[in-house]
Amino acid sequence: MGALAVVAVEPGRISAVTGALTAAVGVRAPRFVDEDACRRLVGGVYAGRSAWTAAFDGVQFSLGRAWYTDLELGRTGAYFADAAASDARVEASCPGLQDLMRGAASAVAGAPVAQRRGFCGPGVHVFPAGGWLAGHGGDVHFDVEGLSPAQIRGRAPALTYVLMLQAPERGGALRLWDATYEGSEAPTDxxxxxxxxxxxYATGDLLVIDSYRLHQIQPFEGATDRVSATCHAALAGASWEVWF
Ligand SMILES: O=C(O)CCC(=O)C(=O)O
Ligand SMILES: [Fe+2]
Structure with missing residues (x-):
């Protein structure tokens, strides 16, 4: 069996992601966004700090609401009630970021990608330097929380997009296993x-993985928060839609 591969595609060629993912566990577009643009976006994230949403007792924060956190925390009512305002916060702090993420998803799908109705659009994760996740790493998980039972049964194509806006000083990689979802959200031994x-990740890199793939953020060190934009995309019927 060949090595477990993460392949790189040129930023202008991310339409090749789908094909590349049949043979690789992840596809990276190095420097998908240049460092200056990332710095500006990160500046916006911090300028909008009072609008961040905390999750898991401050283990992580987000600009815009993330479905899986609100689902796990029993806040789905707040998620849907706040969806339009969540998108407005992301756009106000990081103009153009949601379009950039949806554009990446469209380029990969080779078709227009719509925002999922009622859901929050692409958002930003902030994992604090020196925080719990920096010390322990994240949950080992699949990104299936946002998929419907029918989508999961039919193994609907689903992709996770991560754009690293500010890489931590050391560590913070995303571990990808040669294992995918088999019906339970708890990974087996x-x-x-x-x-x-x-x-x-380097700042500006975009990573695309199959949302059914087992993955985990690794611990990281240094004084710099790990800041990444994320969205999930899935084929719903005949068209792709995205959410956070
Ligand atoms: O930031 C990353 O590298 C991945 C984050 C992640 O696993 C998620 O948002 O579900
Ligand atoms: Fe994930």
């Missing part, structure tokens, strides 16, 4: 013992 690869 057998899955965890399979091979894995750690994707190290």
């Amino acid at each position: 057998a899955m965890l013992s399979r091979r894995h690869v750690d994707v190290e």
Whole structure:
């Protein structure tokens, strides 16, 4: 069996992601966004700090609401009630970021990608330097929370997009396992013992993975928060839609 591969595509060629993902566990577009643009976006994220949403007792924050956090925290009512305002906060702090993420998803899908009705659009994760996740790493998980039972049953195509806006000083890779969702959100020991690869991010890199793939943020060090824009995309019927 070949090595567990994460392949790179040129930023202008991300339409090749879908094909590349049939053979690789992840596809990276190095420097998809240049450093100056990332710096501006990160400046906006911090200028909008009072509008961040905290989750898991301050383990992480987001600009814009993330479905999986509100689902786990029993806040789905707040998620839907706040969706339009969540998008307005992201746009106010990071103008153009949601369009950039949806544009990336459209380029990969080769078709227009719509915002999922009622859901929050692409948003930003902030994992604080020196925080719990920096010390322990994140949850080992699949990104299936936002998929409907029918989508999961039919294994609807679903992709996760991560744009690293501010890489931490050391560490903070995304570990990708040679294992995908098999009907339970709890990874088995057998899955965890399979091979894995750690994707190290540089600021500006875009990573695309199959949302059914087992993954985990690795611990990180230094005084710099890990700040990344994220969205999930899935084929719903005949068209793709995105949410955070
Ligand atoms: O920031 C990352 O590298 C991945 C984040 C993640 O796993 C998620 O948003 O579900
Ligand atoms: Fe994830």
